[in-house]
Amino acid sequence: MDITLQNVVFIIVAIFISVFSVLTVTTKKIMRSVTYLLFVLLGTAAIYFLLGYTFLGAVQIMVYAGGVVVLLVFSIFLTKADENLNIGIKIKKVLPILLTVLIGGGLIFFIIFTHNFLPMASTDAIEELNMKTIGFALVGGGKNQYILPFEAIGVLLLACIIGGLLIARKR
Amino acid sequence: MGLKKPKIKSIKYEEFQDNESLEKMAAELNANGANVILGAVDDVINWGRANSPWSLTFATSCCGIEFMAIGAARYDMARFGFEVTRPSPRQADLIMVCGTITHRMAPVLKRLYDQMAEPKYVVAVGGCAVGGGPFTKSYHVVQGVDKIIPVDVYLPGCPPRPEAFLYSMMQLQRKIKLQKFLGGVNRKEKKQK
Amino acid sequence: MFDFSVVSSWIHQFLTSVMPEGLAIFLECLVVGVCILAAYAVIAMILIYMERKICAWFQCRIGPDRVGKFGLLQLFADVIKMLIKEIVELKNTDKFLHALAPYIVILSSILAFACLPINKGMEILDFNIGVVFLVAVSSLGVIGILLAGWSSNSKYTMIGAMRSGAQIISYELSIGMCLLAVAIFTGTLQFSEIVAFQADGWLIFKGHIPAVIAFIVYLIAGNAETNRGPFDMPEAESELTAGYHTEYSGMHFGFFYLSEYLNMFIIAGVAATIFLGGWMPLHISGLEGFNAIMDYIPGFVWFFGKAFFVVFLLMWMRWTFVRLRIDQLLKFEWKILLPIGLFNLVLMILVVVFKLHF
Amino acid sequence: MDLKKRILEIAPETQFVEQGDIKAIVPSSSFYALAKKLKEDEDTSFDFLLSLTGMDFGDSLGVIYHLESTKYGHTCVLQTSTTNRENPELYSVCDLWKTANFNEREVYDFFGIRFINHPDMRRLFLRDEWNGYPFRKDYDMDSNPLNMTNEVTEDKTTELTIDAEGNVIEKENTLFDDKEYVINIGPQHPSTHGVLRFRTSLQGEIIKKIEPYCGYIHRGIEKMNENLTYPQTLALTDRLDYLSAHQNRHALCMLIEKALGVEIPERVQYIRTIMDELQRIDSHILFYSCLAMDMGAITPFTYGFRDREMILDIFEQTTGGRLIQNYNVVGGVQADIHPDFVNSVKKFIPYFRNILKEYHDIFTGNVIVHQRLKGVGVLSKEDAISFGTTGGTGRASGWACDTRKRKPYAMYDKVDFKEIVYTEGDSFARYMVRMDEMLESMKIIEQLIDNIPEGAYQVKMKPIIKVPEGSYFTSVESSRGEFGVFLESKGDKYPYRLKYRSTGLPLVAAVDTITKGGKIADLIAIGGTLDYVIPDIDR
Incomplete structure (x- = not known):
């Protein structure tokens, strides 16, 4: 297997994501944890861009990096969070943790080894998805189109906004 | 009405008034012993520092109004690159002590000075900052800011005219241009035993 | 019309002829990256010089004129000074985050800067969802600001950061509305296509009323997005000393300073691209001779000319108006600007559906 | 009674x-x-x-x-x-x-x-x-x-x-208890107009309580006066409130003259009145400039300073000083007016009338200014009197407290001018009082400038002035309120106790009342419209 630029970039991004994922859960400072999470999300976006899913990548940045992380930072500001996350692992919790790790790891390795990956890098699959296709898929009513879920999410968000306003009003 | 000729110990008054002889003195001080490359780098750095001293917005009394005046239309210190006055000591290069420093203010001024990032310069503006001014005999006035922090340029007057402010800034520029960042030291002092 | 893609494809062909394609692309990326950084720095310096001169002009002053001819070297002096100034380390703070924050801010503005199409064939990041990408990366900057405010461990910076966060997040909506209106009109989200769409007339002329409304709303919201007066609440010199970057010194402060100006340029550049035709020359249908002459002016001149015009408008705003209060500012966004944006969106849809545009 | x-x-x-x-x-x-x-x-x-x-x-x-x-x-x-x-x-x-x-x-x-x-x-x-x-x-x-x-x-x-x-x-x-979010505004802060310190307890952006701390520029002027001869004490009055340097000195001169029973020539009264009013315009322009700057508009600030320089030129011509003039002395003024004085004043007034319109165009008419100032920081008339906030602040609350009308001195009972009184008591009223007062000042100057009588500009005084035993009080309307001087004399050449009624101290005392419930940004606007000068508060 020859090493293409694609592969090199992928490996770099993968290492980036892995390192920061580990840091996110191991750091003892909550603010740093959020920052590392930001890097992980940005790395994920980079993978999307690498795959040619630019729309997904942009949405990933906008919603997760720009939205969720900002929300997290704000909530940390507004609540009185302890500076350090000194949560030691208790003996009671060791078994469930181990179980989760084993099952999760097993699942991932199972998928990796059994799934038949398409040879992405060799074919010219790196073609940007047309915006129009996505747009019509989102608001179209035909087969494999998503008007119903789209509307449902819209109503849900509206309900969230109204609920939020109500809670804020009461204070 | 003419001014009486003042006497300055270290320099002739005519030379003190004349910009060229001051520049000559500066060149002489600069001339000896700098490495060619490092000296050139030094010159660039000093040129940069000298032409952009951003001052802290700091004023305690009367001189502060004249300080505002040099920022405004007629005197316009922006011409020299002193334009930006930063309200945060971290970002300022220079503190113009405009006005009297009292005993209560002294620790605060010291703290402001300590908060500034190197390189930092101090101009003592007005009689009060230079040596207590009309309030020397007061129980609550510091007899000059040089009792608390090192001063680079003294600017007398009560309050000094805006032109004098600009002149003091130019003197400070001269002083900055004499500094050695990389290429050696200005003056070698013998180590005391 | 000069097409820059001729140059870039020639370079690409030359490079691929002497080395494998992967390496060539890598090299090109490197060169482009360096070019972006250089352009970023140069434009920031031009902007700062411009701001000083324009502000001096508004205020009956002269502005910098002693350092170099017309004070042209003033900015170099500032940069040299700032580069070698001490970077203060604070006690009892998270030093890593404190040092990281300016880089996040500058990263976001460089990424957004790279989206601007400067000339025909000279688009660096030109996705088919370019507009969405721009909005996405520019929203990253707010994290840097929040981190800067938090990690300085000072009440002033904290209030500054909170204000800034609330302000940027709110005004992003209005910007989104304006961009959406444009997207509806042009039917694309790709910057190069938006520009190409305006070949027979700039959008502000083609789209008439809704486009003009969108342009004005965009200018206001853009001004707020860059934290410049009259919306410079987070920095509000007279209230919070220097807002979220109070505790930053040396080049770290320099990054905030640069990114503020560059963000302004990005706002202006996007406005120039989507409303004023980007690098498209001014064409008046019927006047063929005039159009031909206009075509001789290279595209990047058009682009920068328009962008700097918008920058001038923003500076005019800044040096004229009084600062708003934070609650008034948010009220202004949620109660006035956003409804106008939504209404304008509907208007734009009507215009497009009934083909009322030129 | x-x-x-x-x-x-x-x-x-x-x-x-x-x-x-x-x-x-x-x-x-x-x-x-x-x-x-x-x-x-x-x-x-x-x-x-x-x-x-x-x-x-x-x-x-x-x-x-x-x-x-x-x-x-x-x-x-x-x-x-x-x-x-x-x-x-x-x-x-x-x-x-x-x-x-x-x-x-x-x-x-x-x-x-x-x-x-x-x-x-x-x-x-x-x-x-x-x-x-x-x-x-x-x-x-x-x-x-x-x-x-x-x-x-x-x-x-x-x-x-x-x-x-x-x-x-x-x-x-x-x-303040431990749970309150207290931020420290000052002593080194761009908007406190010098070195004043406010400890501000906040709830979000809303101010719950303000505790002012003074004394960062307390120079002990009153104590120093006890070891100075009367002519020497004059020099320090200018440094109190440097924006009404002339009026402060006027007050002290008037007090000593009153105690000695010296009759002052009419020419001196004319000159003093004109100078006082010029100083008032100067101070109010600075007020306008600083308010604009506090609120984030730098351009009006430079406009204000541009025009202020013209008054300073007039001062400099006659007195030799720009900011601090040292012009009044016991028994008259230091030097006769410059031959060009009348001319330059007459040139200045029509010019400034036009400029004032420009000020209103660029700043007063702005929607944001109205939003920021109207209804913000209301001080009721009762509070104004109780706090003793004389000057523009009191008059904005509907309290007609102009010393020039209440206790006329110099030429003020012979000239025709209106006392500007607003009733709203908010920041905008405080701002408008000062803007309108500039017009009145110009009216006063116009009435006097052409009729300055000939005569001596100074009464010859004895080299050593000894004020007869007793206590005396005089006050003048300085640029920012009633400036009073209280003198207790034991018949020496030094005052036994000389006390200045600060115009700014009541304003600072009232800050907590005025700002309660406002935002931090309001504090800045209120501080700007209150127009205090710190060295005057701390003395």
Whole structure:
């Protein structure tokens, strides 16, 4: 297997994501944890861009990096969070943790080894998805189109906004 | 009405008034012993520092109004690159002590000075900052800011005219241009035993 | 019309002829990256010089004129000074985050800067969802600001950061509305296509009323997005000393300073691209001779000319108006600007559906 | 109504001193009752405490109160004292007049007199750990060397109260508790106009409480005066409120002239009046500029300074000084006016009339300015009188407190001008009062400038001036309120006690009341419109 630029970039991004994922859960400072999470999300976006899913990548940045992380930072500001996350692992919790790790790891390795990956890098699959296709898929009513879920999410968000306003009003 | 000729110990008054002889003195001080490359780098750095001293917005009394005046239309210190006055000591290069420093203010001024990032310069503006001014005999006035922090340029007057402010800034520029960042030291002092 | 893609494809062909394609692309990326950084720095310096001169002009002053001819070297002096100034380390703070924050801010503005199409064939990041990408990366900057405010461990910076966060997040909506209106009109989200769409007339002329409304709303919201007066609440010199970057010194402060100006340029550049035709020359249908002459002016001149015009408008705003209060500012966004944006969106849809545009 | 009889009715032990201004000496035990009566009775209603001065009489320590009624305009001077120098205690009047709060703290700071029932007995100007009381005659000047340790801010204060048995006990009050979000604005802050410090308790962006800390520019001018001859004391008045340097000095000169009984030539009166009004315009332009700058508009700031320079040129022509003129002397003015003076003033006025319109165009008419100023920081008329916020601030609240109208001096009773009074009491009214006052000032100058009579510009005075024994008080309308000078003389060439009624101290005392419930940004706008000058507050 020859090493293409694609592969090199992928490996770099993968290492980036892995390192920061580990840091996110191991750091003892909550603010740093959020920052590392930001890097992980940005790395994920980079993978999307690498795959040619630019729309997904942009949405990933906008919603997760720009939205969720900002929300997290704000909530940390507004609540009185302890500076350090000194949560030691208790003996009671060791078994469930181990179980989760084993099952999760097993699942991932199972998928990796059994799934038949398409040879992405060799074919010219790196073609940007047309915006129009996505747009019509989102608001179209035909087969494999998503008007119903789209509307449902819209109503849900509206309900969230109204609920939020109500809670804020009461204070 | 003419001014009486003042006497300055270290320099002739005519030379003190004349910009060229001051520049000559500066060149002489600069001339000896700098490495060619490092000296050139030094010159660039000093040129940069000298032409952009951003001052802290700091004023305690009367001189502060004249300080505002040099920022405004007629005197316009922006011409020299002193334009930006930063309200945060971290970002300022220079503190113009405009006005009297009292005993209560002294620790605060010291703290402001300590908060500034190197390189930092101090101009003592007005009689009060230079040596207590009309309030020397007061129980609550510091007899000059040089009792608390090192001063680079003294600017007398009560309050000094805006032109004098600009002149003091130019003197400070001269002083900055004499500094050695990389290429050696200005003056070698013998180590005391 | 000069097409820059001729140059870039020639370079690409030359490079691929002497080395494998992967390496060539890598090299090109490197060169482009360096070019972006250089352009970023140069434009920031031009902007700062411009701001000083324009502000001096508004205020009956002269502005910098002693350092170099017309004070042209003033900015170099500032940069040299700032580069070698001490970077203060604070006690009892998270030093890593404190040092990281300016880089996040500058990263976001460089990424957004790279989206601007400067000339025909000279688009660096030109996705088919370019507009969405721009909005996405520019929203990253707010994290840097929040981190800067938090990690300085000072009440002033904290209030500054909170204000800034609330302000940027709110005004992003209005910007989104304006961009959406444009997207509806042009039917694309790709910057190069938006520009190409305006070949027979700039959008502000083609789209008439809704486009003009969108342009004005965009200018206001853009001004707020860059934290410049009259919306410079987070920095509000007279209230919070220097807002979220109070505790930053040396080049770290320099990054905030640069990114503020560059963000302004990005706002202006996007406005120039989507409303004023980007690098498209001014064409008046019927006047063929005039159009031909206009075509001789290279595209990047058009682009920068328009962008700097918008920058001038923003500076005019800044040096004229009084600062708003934070609650008034948010009220202004949620109660006035956003409804106008939504209404304008509907208007734009009507215009497009009934083909009322030129 | 005979005030003397009235006072004797309430407090029969009162004695009257008739050297200089008539002064009623009241024993400390009956003082509070008398003060309460004088304030609350319908026919006296002394609702304005003009000045509160601490005094060291040598054997006893005391306080002198200058009271005035805004309803009837009559005044009276009360004095009370205690002979206990170790532990002096007097009754506080801060529940009658709100301005007494800060003034009593000042007296405590300088003389060590503790006021019973005062809620917040802390030092006002000096550091908490200061040794001794500097204004006492037996104070050792070297007892307090420069202390460079950082100040510790206490959140607790003591209050002296009287318990059921009539004993004085100490009570502890809390300024800020630990849970409050307190930020420190100042002493080095771009918008406090110098070195004032506000500790501000916030709830989000909303201000819950403000505690001002003064003294960062306290230079002890009043104490220094006690060792200076009368002509020497003049020099320090200019440095008090440097934006009404001329008016301050006018007040002190007037006081000394009044005490000596010197008749001042009319030419001098004309010149002084014109200079006062020019100074007022100068100060109000600066007010406009600084307000604009505080609110984030730098362009109006430079416009203001551009035009201010023209007034400074006129000053410089005649007096040789730009900001601090040192022009008035006892018996006249330092030098005759410059031959070009009349011309340049006449050139300036029409120019400035036009410029003022431009100011209104660029700043007053702006929607954002209206949003920021209207309805923000309202001070009611009662509060204004109680705090003694004279000047533009008082007039914006509907209190016609212009000294030029109330107690005319110099040429003010002969010229025609309107007293600008607004009733809203908000920041915008405070701003508009000053903008309109500039027009009135120009009107006054126009009436005088052409008719300056010929004559001497100075009365020859004796080289050593000795003011006859007694106590005197005069006040002028300075740029930002009633500036009063109180002089207690023992017949020496030095004043025994010289006290300046600060125009800014009542404003700072009122800040907490005005800003309550506002935002931080409002504090800046309010501070801008209150227009205080810190060296004047701290003296």
